[in-house]
Amino acid sequence: MKKTVIGKDVYFTLAWSPVYPYDKFDAMRKMPELTGIISLVYFNQSKMDYIIFYSCHRDGCRVGFKKFMDPFVTRYPEIVKELDLSRLYYKYTIIDEGNLLDKQDIMFWLIRTYKPRYNESTFKDSQRYDNIYINEVKLNKNDVVEKIIGHRGC
Secondary structure, eight states, X not given: OEEEEETTEEEEEEEEOOOEEOOHHHHHHHSOSSOEEEEEEXXXXXXXEEEEEEEESSSHHHHHHHHHHOTTTOSOHHHHHHOOTTTOEEEEEEOOSSOHHHHHHHHHHHHHHHOOXXXXXXXXXXXXXXXXXXXXXXXXXXXXXXXXXXXXXX
């Protein structure tokens, strides 16, 4: 995730993973342990039908996704029960920078823009900015994403 603030507006860039068909074992291999947002979708005639955006800010995407989908530990059993796993796809974006208010603003924009079935349309933003803009890019399967942190003073 990249964030730029200009005046009272914020600009985020999200790098989404490729869209994968859901398989609980394969998902655990592909899903990173970093924090982020997971999107569950169905495809209807090559158009994505958004089911839910799920924020994984404590456990990371891998553990968060497992907890969301496991019918024995999920906090959302009614949603998991209704999912058609044979049609389900997922993608994720890593948000390992910023704070919870940044993630709240991103979730607000995603919910307002895509109107997923199970997210509440009354979800609020952080009220820190007048406008929230998001540029979404799709990573290819062979892309490598690195975060290089220099020493202080470099």
